Amino acid sequence: MAKEITSRSENYSDWYIDIVKRANLADNSAVRGCMVIKPYGFAIWENIRDQLDKMFKETGHVNAYFPLFIPKSFLSKEAQHVAGFAKECAVVTHHRLMNDPDGGGIIVDPDSKLEEELIVRPTSETIIWDTYRTWINSYRDLPLLINQWANVVRWEMRTRLFLRTTEFLWQEGHTAHATKEEAVEETLKILDIYATFAEEYMAMPVIRGIKTANERFAGAEETYCIEALMQDGKALQAGTSHFLGQNFAKAFDVKFLNENNQQEYVWATSWGVSTRLMGGLIMTHSDDDGLVVPPKLAPTQVVIVPIPKPSPVIDEVVHKIMAALKAKGIRVKYDMDMKNRPGFKFAEHEMHGIPVRLAIGERDLANGQVEVARRDTKEKTQQPLEGIEQYIEDLLVEIQANLFNRAKAMRDQYITKVDNFNDFEEVINRDIPGFISAHWDGTTETEEKIKELTKATIRCIPLDAEAEDGSCVLTGKPSQRRVLFAKAY
Amino acid sequence: MAKEITSRSENYSDWYIDIVKRANLADNSAVRGCMVIKPYGFAIWENIRDQLDKMFKETGHVNAYFPLFIPKSFLSKEAQHVAGFAKECAVVTHHRLMNDPDGGGIIVDPDSKLEEELIVRPTSETIIWDTYRTWINSYRDLPLLINQWANVVRWEMRTRLFLRTTEFLWQEGHTAHATKEEAVEETLKILDIYATFAEEYMAMPVIRGIKTANERFAGAEETYCIEALMQDGKALQAGTSHFLGQNFAKAFDVKFLNENNQQEYVWATSWGVSTRLMGGLIMTHSDDDGLVVPPKLAPTQVVIVPIPKPSPVIDEVVHKIMAALKAKGIRVKYDMDMKNRPGFKFAEHEMHGIPVRLAIGERDLANGQVEVARRDTKEKTQQPLEGIEQYIEDLLVEIQANLFNRAKAMRDQYITKVDNFNDFEEVINRDIPGFISAHWDGTTETEEKIKELTKATIRCIPLDAEAEDGSCVLTGKPSQRRVLFAKAY
Numbered sequence: 020m021a022k023e024i025t026s027r028s029e030n031y032s033d034w035y036i037d038i039v040k041r042a043n044l045a046d047n048s049a050v051r052g053c054m055v056i057k058p059y060g061f062a063i064w065e066n067i068r069d070q071l072d073k074m075f076k077e078t079g080h081v082n083a084y085f086p087l088f089i090p091k092s093f094l095s096k097e098a099q100h101v102a103g104f105a106k107e108c109a110v111v112t113h114h115r116l117m118n119d120p121d122g123g124g125i126i127v128d129p130d131s132k133l134e135e136e137l138i139v140r141p142t143s144e145t146i147i148w149d150t151y152r153t154w155i156n157s158y159r160d161l162p163l164l165i166n167q168w169a170n171v172v173r174w175e176m177r178t179r180l181f182l183r184t185t186e187f188l189w190q191e192g193h194t195a196h197a198t199k200e201e202a203v204e205e206t207l208k209i210l211d212i213y214a215t216f217a218e219e220y221m222a223m224p225v226i227r228g229i230k231t232a233n234e235r236f237a238g239a240e241e242t243y244c245i246e247a248l249m250q251d252g253k254a255l256q257a258g259t260s261h262f263l264g265q266n267f268a269k270a271f272d273v274k275f276l277n278e279n280n281q282q283e284y285v286w287a288t289s290w291g292v293s294t295r296l297m298g299g300l301i302m303t304h305s306d307d308d309g310l311v312v313p314p315k316l317a318p319t320q321v322v323i324v325p326i327p328k329p330s331p332v333i334d335e336v337v338h339k340i341m342a343a344l345k346a347k348g349i350r351v352k353y354d355m356d357m358k359n360r361p362g363f364k365f366a367e368h369e370m371h372g373i374p375v376r377l378a379i380g381e382r383d384l385a386n387g388q389v390e391v392a393r394r395d396t397k398e399k400t401q402q403p404l405e406g407i408e409q410y411i412e413d414l415l416v417e418i419q420a421n422l423f424n425r426a427k428a429m430r431d432q433y434i435t436k437v438d439n440f441n442d443f444e445e446v447i448n449r450d451i452p453g454f455i456s457a458h459w460d461g462t463t464e465t466e467e468k469i470k471e472l473t474k475a476t477i478r479c480i481p482l483d484a485e486a487e488d489g490s491c492v493l494t495g496k497p498s499q500r501r502v503l504f505a506k507a508y
Numbered sequence: 509m510a511k512e513i514t515s516r517s518e519n520y521s522d523w524y525i526d527i528v529k530r531a532n533l534a535d536n537s538a539v540r541g542c543m544v545i546k547p548y549g550f551a552i553w554e555n556i557r558d559q560l561d562k563m564f565k566e567t568g569h570v571n572a573y574f575p576l577f578i579p580k581s582f583l584s585k586e587a588q589h590v591a592g593f594a595k596e597c598a599v600v601t602h603h604r605l606m607n608d609p610d611g612g613g614i615i616v617d618p619d620s621k622l623e624e625e626l627i628v629r630p631t632s633e634t635i636i637w638d639t640y641r642t643w644i645n646s647y648r649d650l651p652l653l654i655n656q657w658a659n660v661v662r663w664e665m666r667t668r669l670f671l672r673t674t675e676f677l678w679q680e681g682h683t684a685h686a687t688k689e690e691a692v693e694e695t696l697k698i699l700d701i702y703a704t705f706a707e708e709y710m711a712m713p714v715i716r717g718i719k720t721a722n723e724r725f726a727g728a729e730e731t732y733c734i735e736a737l738m739q740d741g742k743a744l745q746a747g748t749s750h751f752l753g754q755n756f757a758k759a760f761d762v763k764f765l766n767e768n769n770q771q772e773y774v775w776a777t778s779w780g781v782s783t784r785l786m787g788g789l790i791m792t793h794s795d796d797d798g799l800v801v802p803p804k805l806a807p808t809q810v811v812i813v814p815i816p817k818p819s820p821v822i823d824e825v826v827h828k829i830m831a832a833l834k835a836k837g838i839r840v841k842y843d844m845d846m847k848n849r850p851g852f853k854f855a856e857h858e859m860h861g862i863p864v865r866l867a868i869g870e871r872d873l874a875n876g877q878v879e880v881a882r883r884d885t886k887e888k889t890q891q892p893l894e895g896i897e898q899y900i901e902d903l904l905v906e907i908q909a910n911l912f913n914r915a916k917a918m919r920d921q922y923i924t925k926v927d928n929f930n931d932f933e934e935v936i937n938r939d940i941p942g943f944i945s946a947h948w949d950g951t952t953e954t955e956e957k958i959k960e961l962t963k964a965t966i967r968c969i970p971l972d973a974e975a976e977d978g979s980c981v982l983t984g985k986p987s988q989r990r991v992l993f994a995k996a997y
């Protein structure tokens with residue numbers, strides 16, 4: 020029953036890492052900053068991936084696969100991109116190992132030095148647009164709506180499991196269009212998929228917005244994002260969708276013949292979400308007893324624990340319940356482990372965040388009842404065995420909705436309107452700072468000054484921000500709408 | 509209608525590359541030896557992957573994800589493994605790029621040299637067993653049945669799309685067991701999954717066998733394999749399953765407490781198939797008109813072409829047929845393209861290997877008929893519109909079976925028993941050499957001598973090889989069973 024995890028109030032960061040480890044989501048590896056995603060964590064990631072993949076395919080996208088390596092010179096081709104990505108990355112310089120002639124074990128063969136170094140992709144715009152040049156000739160080849168699921172590497176100095184790791188898994192969409200309008204529409208369509216996924220599947224409320232120039236993707240004309248608020252009042256950027264204009268088309272000379280027989284540069288978008296979503300999932304719902312997984316993404320939605328252990332009478336009923344639940348498409352497991360007692364099992368399944376637990380003993384059965392415990396509220400009730408499958412199906416829907424509503428109420432509670440810098444500093448230094456909605460004069464200078472003074476960054480200009488005359492919270496200069504500030508992961 | 513592909517008889521290698529490119533399966537990239545898998549090729553790979561993944565999960569395996577990078581020193585820990593894998597590989601030596609202070613663009617920051625070089629995984633036994641050490645303590649933690657879908661890199665000098673590329677996609681299973689018997693059983697269970705998948709889904713007949721010591725995986729006690737025969741009479745190793753004994757457990761000090769409370773080293777297996785299967789698929793079934801995809805793996809199983817182009821009358825019937833086919837789970841597309849003529853479309857869909865094509869014109873409809881063309885035999889028949897969905901469902905089953913039977917007849921025809929070296933040389937130098945079934949004295953020396961003289965290698969000792977006294981085809985020394993030789997991809 021030992022729940023050896025730190026409580027949130029004690030230390031939120033330690034609590035987070037404890038959850039990741041005790042719920043068997045991920046582990047550190049022997050390679051600095053690279054994580055091992057453990058089977059249970061990966062099963063949740065597979066559910067995230069499969070649902071997103073379905074949504075991409077339903078909107079006409081197809082998957083492909085591009086090389087892991089990018090020639091160093093490619094990074095330099097787009098002026099903004101190079102500034103953003105030619106930094107901390109893994110550089111391949113040689114292609115052979117050999118036995119040290121002096122007996123020092125295995126060494127890098129100096130004769131195998133590459134003519135041009137290869138970079139392990141931090142993102143794939145360059146190698147993909149180099150490929151698109153050969154695929155796109157005419158407007159008939161457009162649009163190109165391609166996604167890839169891949170690993171990428173960014174050499175992070177300070178890492179945290181799922182939230183910031185040197186290697187991570189993600190999807191990156193790269194689309195090519197004949198017109199600006201179509202590309203912008205695609206950018207927004209994807210933002211909508213991301214927001215819908217976050218809210219309906221992860222039960223994580225998000226704000227849709229536009230990044231400031233300063234926070235824009237390196238090489239983009241406009242970066243759209245979804246931003247979520249974690250329980251500790253820090254923001255998490257959960258997905259980004261970039262309108263790239265013709266920047267990459269120009270850098271890689273990708274033109275097409277339009278319907279009027281004229282050469283034009285192609286318009287582009289790119290967009291991605293990553294294993295970082297796992298971090299968002301954990302920090303939106305989990306509690307001091309462990310992980311909480313929304314039913315739609317839970318590898319196991321219902322676990323059945325026999326009280327005190329399996330018996331022929333219990334097993335028979337359990338198998339009927341399981342068949343009825345499976346027929347409804349519900350993912351259910353029977354915990355037949357003979358070694359541990361129910362209390363231990365309860366704690367373990369709570370730690371893993373299984374949405375619903377049934378406890379079934381012979382005495383309950385004699386009364387035609389079972390005990391149903393929900394993970395979100397930890398409420399336990401006795402329910403009639405008769406019709407239990409319908410009760411559970413409804414309960415899973417209710418838990419999914421409750422998790423979203425609870426997270427949204429918390430998020431909404433922590434959006435604070437602030438109109439002067441004293442208040443700004445007071446709010447941002449609270450235990451749970453949340454989002455600050457404030458006026459900003461629109462300059463990068465002010466944005467950076469505020470960050471320097473408070474560690475808060477502009478998370479986004481919300482898409483639904485209403486026009487409102489005001490004055491910048493720092494400089495007092497005029498502003499037409501509020502933006503959202505927060506400390507962020 | 510231009511079918512600008514080389515014929516098989518003209519040049520089999522060129523034909524292969526033409527198919528890969530013209531059927532939109534894959535492309536070369538700007539990075540030497542790394543391929544781009546195009547959307548159509550990737551859709552086939554997704555079908556391969558999803559089916560295998562299902563079979564792994566049905567047999568109790570789970571997915572996880574381990575780091576891309578392996579510390580150089582890890583490769584040296586297992587004596588055989590290092591000899592096999594510390595060779596041609598991508599070596600990461602630095603972690604930062606910077607602007608050349610002398611204005612020479614982006615250069616590698618010399619200050620970012622890693623203390624220990626990282627190798628881009630050529631296979632993951634070492635990093636995984638380093639992790640397993642922390643996961644395994646007692647017999648209760650066993651078995652561990654883990655698989656990962658990943659990219660790997662082996663710095664190949666001569667590459668060919670899908671068959672041998674520097675980067676490729678694969679799955680690698682890595683299991684840990686308490687007993688030798690259980691590990692051997694796992695090795696064979698996976699071999700069985702691979703063989704079943706190859707024959708029932710890819711329609712590619714395979715021979716199950718054991719590799720000779722010389723061809724064994726570096727670090728394995730025994731390597732099992734499935735071997736297929738391509739149309740040009742060369743063999744393709746399509747999957748391998750390794751019994752690793754306690755080699756990696758010893759190298760990475762992975763012990764467990766057994767039921768008698770004693771420390772023991774863990775027993776291991778590893779197994780994998782890769783995007784190389786795409787090459788096998790192509791070279792088993794395709795012809796001079798293009799790709800042939802078995803129905804079970806075809807992204808589109810049925811394409812409907814309106815004759816000569818879409819019309820309200822045709823569209824209405826097509827939509828009824830499509831609904832009926834989709835209700836049966838059949839993947840169907842309507843080619844509504846207005847720009848190209850039917851003949852062009854027919855050739856394109858043949859190039860892409862779509863198993864069944866329906867051609868529907870208003871005149872046919874008036875007669876209550878449609879034209880059905882099957883890709884495997886290129887046979888065309890008129891079929892009644894009434895009940896067409898059942899006809900097509902049966903036809904897809906028939907095509908799947910026909911492809912397998914045709915490939916198996918070809919394969920069986922090209923297994924030649926040979927009892928002296930003159931005959932061996934004659935057979936191996938035929939246009940279509942195929943497998944040679946011959947006696948071998950069991951020594952690596954003879955195996956290598958035969959390879960030197962003929963380019964043929966021992967593909968495997970078939971699992972069903974019967975005991976038979978004979979004498980080695982090269983040395984005349986005694987032998988107890990025949991083995992299979994072939995030239996191989």
Ligand SMILES: [Zn+2]
Pocket residue numbers: 367368371373
């Ligand atoms: Zn559990």
Ligand SMILES: [Zn+2]
Pocket residue numbers: 856857860862
């Ligand atoms: Zn086609």
